[in-house]
Amino acid sequence: DAGITQSPRHKVTETGTPVTLRCHQTENHRYMYWYRQDPGHGLRLIHYSYGVKDTDKGEVSDGYSVSRSKTEDFLLTLESATSSQTSVYFCAISESSPEGLTNYGYTFGSGTRLTVV
Amino acid sequence: GQQVMQIPQYQHVQEGEDFTTYCNSSTTLSNIQWYKQRPGGHPVFLIQLVKSGEVKKQKRLTFQFGEAKKNSSLHITATQTTDVGTYFCAGPTGDSWGKLQFGAGTQVVVTP
Numbered sequence: 001d002a003g004i005t006q007s008p009r010h011k012v013t014e015t016g017t018p019v020t021l022r023c024h025q026t027e028n029h030r031y032m033y034w035y036r037q038d039p040g041h042g043l044r045l046i047h048y049s050y051g052v053k054d055t056d057k058g059e060v061s062d063g064y065s066v067s068r069s070k071t072e073d074f075l076l077t078l079e080s081a082t083s084s085q086t087s088v089y090f091c092a093i094s095e096s097s098p099e100g101l102t103n104y105g106y107t108f109g110s111g112t113r114l115t116v117v
Numbered sequence: 118g119q120q121v122m123q124i125p126q127y128q129h130v131q132e133g134e135d136f137t138t139y140c141n142s143s144t145t146l147s148n149i150q151w152y153k154q155r156p157g158g159h160p161v162f163l164i165q166l167v168k169s170g171e172v173k174k175q176k177r178l179t180f181q182f183g184e185a186k187k188n189s190s191l192h193i194t195a196t197q198t199t200d201v202g203t204y205f206c207a208g209p210t211g212d213s214w215g216k217l218q219f220g221a222g223t224q225v226v227v228t229p
Binding site for chain 2: 033035040041042043044045048058090097104105106107108109110111
């Protein structure tokens, strides 16, 4: 969708190396999320952000860190990549909290396919 | 913690037939959302249901939110090849600042 881009789209990296994925939005949305998608597991939340420098862990945060120094950018870092982190990573943005009754849902980026060899 | 479960995991449908996919939460939800992901694509928001018993339609798709706000369904009539993809339901976890818990999805394959 227009307004959210992920980079890179594809990456192959070696075990033990650090990797940073970038999510950039032009919508000025407050909430940003990183998910990973694996067969049979659906979408699992890694980390999320509810404002600049405000981040928190999701259900599968081990081995990952995030940073959000500007509204528009949310970075996901794999500190020391492992084969179990081979996955498709999606960034999502939201204008309001999912608890909101007039929520317009998440807008997802196109994803980053990461392979750790 | 909250669990969101979807059944079936896979659905093979003959073109022109109807089918339904179901979503069940272990806790009461303030709202529920549905997403569609085409093969090789990213999830796309379809709809949000808020009220108990709410029914919403989008062309051949009918979404329903249960009376107890713990379950939801998506019914597709006269399935077309364009309906191929994975359908996810998602509900707020209820934590402060909020985040969505996604079900594992129903993968739909349409046979011409």
